[in-house]
Amino acid sequence: xxxxxxxxxxxxxxxxxxxxxxxxxxxxxxxxxxxxxxxxxxxxxxxxxxxxxxxxxxxxxxxxxxxxxxxxxxxxxxxxxxxxxxxxxxxxxxxxxxxxxxxxxxxxxxxxxxxxxxxxxxxxxxxxxxxxxxxxxxxxxxxxxxxxxxxxxxxxxxxxxxxxxxxxxxxxxxxxxxxxxxxxxxxxxxxxxxxxxxxxxxxxxxxxxxxxxxxxxxxxxxxxxxxxxxxxxxxxxxxxxxxxxxxxxxxxxxxxxxxxxxxxxxxxxxxxxxxxxxxxxxxxxxxxxxxxxxxxxxxxxxx
Amino acid sequence: xxxxxxxxxxxxxxxxxxxxxxxxxxxxxxxxxxxxxxxxxxxxxxxxxxxxxxxxxxxxxxxxxxxxxxxxxxxxxxxxxxxxxxxxxxxxxxxxxxxxxxxxxxxxxxxxxxxxxxxxxxxxxxxxxxxxxxxxxxxxxxxxxxxxxxxxxxxxxxxxxxxxxxxxxxxxxxxxxxxxxxxxxxxxxxxxxxxxxxxxxxxxxxxxxxxxxxxxxxxxxxxxxxxxxxxxxxxxxxxxxxxxxxxxxxxxxxxxxxxxxxxxxxxxxxxx
Numbered sequence: 078x079x080x081x082x083x084x085x086x087x088x089x090x091x092x093x094x095x096x097x098x099x100x101x102x103x104x105x106x107x108x109x110x111x112x113x114x115x116x117x118x119x120x121x122x123x124x125x126x127x128x129x130x131x132x133x134x135x136x137x138x139x140x141x142x143x144x145x146x147x148x149x150x151x152x153x154x155x156x157x158x159x160x161x162x163x164x165x166x167x168x169x170x171x172x173x174x175x176x177x178x179x180x181x182x183x184x185x186x187x188x189x190x191x192x193x194x195x196x197x198x199x200x201x202x203x204x205x206x207x208x209x210x211x212x213x214x215x216x217x218x219x220x221x222x223x224x225x226x227x228x229x230x231x232x233x234x235x236x237x238x239x240x241x242x243x244x245x246x247x248x249x250x251x252x253x254x255x256x257x258x259x260x261x262x263x264x265x266x267x268x269x270x271x272x273x274x275x276x277x278x279x280x281x282x283x284x285x286x287x288x289x290x291x292x293x294x295x296x297x298x299x300x301x302x303x304x305x306x307x308x309x310x311x312x313x314x315x316x317x318x319x320x321x322x323x324x325x326x327x328x329x330x331x332x333x334x335x336x337x338x339x340x341x342x343x344x345x346x347x348x349x350x351x352x353x354x355x356x357x358x359x360x361x362x363x364x365x366x367x368x369x370x371x372x373x374x375x376x377x378x379x380x
Numbered sequence: 381x382x383x384x385x386x387x388x389x390x391x392x393x394x395x396x397x398x399x400x401x402x403x404x405x406x407x408x409x410x411x412x413x414x415x416x417x418x419x420x421x422x423x424x425x426x427x428x429x430x431x432x433x434x435x436x437x438x439x440x441x442x443x444x445x446x447x448x449x450x451x452x453x454x455x456x457x458x459x460x461x462x463x464x465x466x467x468x469x470x471x472x473x474x475x476x477x478x479x480x481x482x483x484x485x486x487x488x489x490x491x492x493x494x495x496x497x498x499x500x501x502x503x504x505x506x507x508x509x510x511x512x513x514x515x516x517x518x519x520x521x522x523x524x525x526x527x528x529x530x531x532x533x534x535x536x537x538x539x540x541x542x543x544x545x546x547x548x549x550x551x552x553x554x555x556x557x558x559x560x561x562x563x564x565x566x567x568x569x570x571x572x573x574x575x576x577x578x579x580x581x582x583x584x585x586x587x588x589x590x591x592x593x594x595x596x597x598x599x600x601x602x603x604x605x606x607x608x609x610x611x612x613x614x615x616x617x618x619x620x621x622x623x624x625x626x627x628x629x630x631x632x633x634x635x636x637x638x639x640x641x642x643x644x645x646x647x648x649x650x651x652x
Contacts (some may be wrong), residue, residue, distance in 0.1 A: 134649060165484040180490065
């Protein structure tokens with residue numbers, strides 16, 4: 078599996094003295110996939126990313142990028158990666174152009190000026206701005222520069238840490254469009270984010286870390302199915318609520334002609350229960366990924 | 381080699397302002413010293429100054445006092461004056477602790493996310509140290525040459541090119557030794573201030589140890605521990621050739637520091 082995967086993490090553990098930052102993590106990311114890597118602060122996301130980049134050495138276990146061991150063959154692994162850190166810590170006296178030139182030159186994949194131009198256009202960062210020093214950049218401009226330096230070598234794997242932090246809504250849209258294009262071209266994205274609506278929108282799968290352990294690994298569709306939905310049933314006549322409800326359904330409100338349920342899982346069994354009732358109309362609330370993820374954040378739940 | 385060369389060029393570019401200003405400052409200092417030496421020479425004041433020195437200083441300097449209290453001696457002072465030594469040790473620490481600063485700020489995350497071997501962080505720093513000291517000492521000797529060519533009183537005995545060369549060479553080795561110590565400490569540090577602070581305090585302690593060792597006989601038994609022990613400008617001014625032992629020990633300290641830095645940096649976790 079590891080030879081086929083864009084990212085393969087096998088039994089990865091990282092300890093700092095008595096503290097375990099990541100524990101026995103197993104994760105595979107397929108080429109062309111966009112994986113949302115979620116978790117509260119201190120859950121182990123950054124530690125995992127730093128092991129992929131060989132900045133940290135695991136206590137046990139292995140990580141591979143396109144079959145290259147991230148520690149033993151780290152140069153080959155890193156040659157496939159474009160990285161955007163959560164914070165762009167770059168000398169403020171450098172110009173944007175210096176930054177792009179330096180990081181393009183350090184990559185073994187050749188950067189094309191055409192691609193850089195396209196990225197500049199997408200993120201509205203013209204040459205005029207690139208001639209300015211970073212100390213004059215706003216947070217959003219630094220983020221745009223960070224995204225351009227990560228994408229400019231057209232790497233096969235993008236590791237993005239909070240990519241839209243500081244971007245305005247228009248630039249967020251530009252970023253989502255870039256991700257869609259990247260996916261179309263077969264690029265893989267390993268993306269850490271706290272913005273659940275964004276993850277829901279752009280990611281194929283979600284991996285959620287809690288206290289260094291993988292608490293959840295599902296597709297976005299599967300997660301939506303897990304979400305608790307609110308169902309409001311309007312009746313034609315005064316009717317008492319059903320005396321028995323299927324597993325996963327709970328009556329949370331009832332008046333003469335309206336029943337409100339919360340349903341955890343598929344709706345079929347509830348609809349079957351309601352068949353004898355004089356149903357005039359029905360409203361089903363949209364399943365929200367956020368509800369499921371927050372449940373896992375709070376603890377107790379496991380995939 | 382394109383990526384490492386680009387990285388080294390980037391680092392040299394970043395340190396150019398500091399190194400350039402240090403080179404200019406110290407070369408101007410050499411010219412000023414030559415100006416002062418010429419003025420004393422013209423007024424015939426060298427013997428008076430020697431007579432005014434406190435007895436313990438005369439005792440410490442021994443017979444070298446006569447040589448030192450001369451035009452050539454004062455000109456040579458530019459290579460072992462306390463402010464010059466302090467500035468150069470400071471420059472050594474500033475350059476050698478760059479890896480710790482890059483870890484602290486997170487800049488290194490972006491550098492090492494590229495396919496660049498870790499050893500280039502240390503190799504780059506050593507190259508910058510070598511280039512910087514060659515440049516600064518080059519500026520100093522240039523300052524000395526310009527000063528001597530234009531400001532020397534007629535008929536005065538000037539310091540030989542060999543003496544200036546030996547002083548500069550010994551000083552470069554001393555600074556590389558401190559660069560090695562600072563780099564070894566920085567390679568294991570997450571904070572530049574910690575690495576710089578530890579090296580600075582060590583340098584001060586070692587300077588005092590050497591100084592006390594020269595004044596107080598019982599301290600001589602431990603004074604050999606100080607790298608400053610292996611920079612002996614008074615002996616050089618007296619005409620003694622640069623001792624091979626000094627060259628060997630200072631080179632060994634520098635190389636041991638560089639080797640320790642390579643090992644530590646290749647094994648460490650990089651987190652800020």
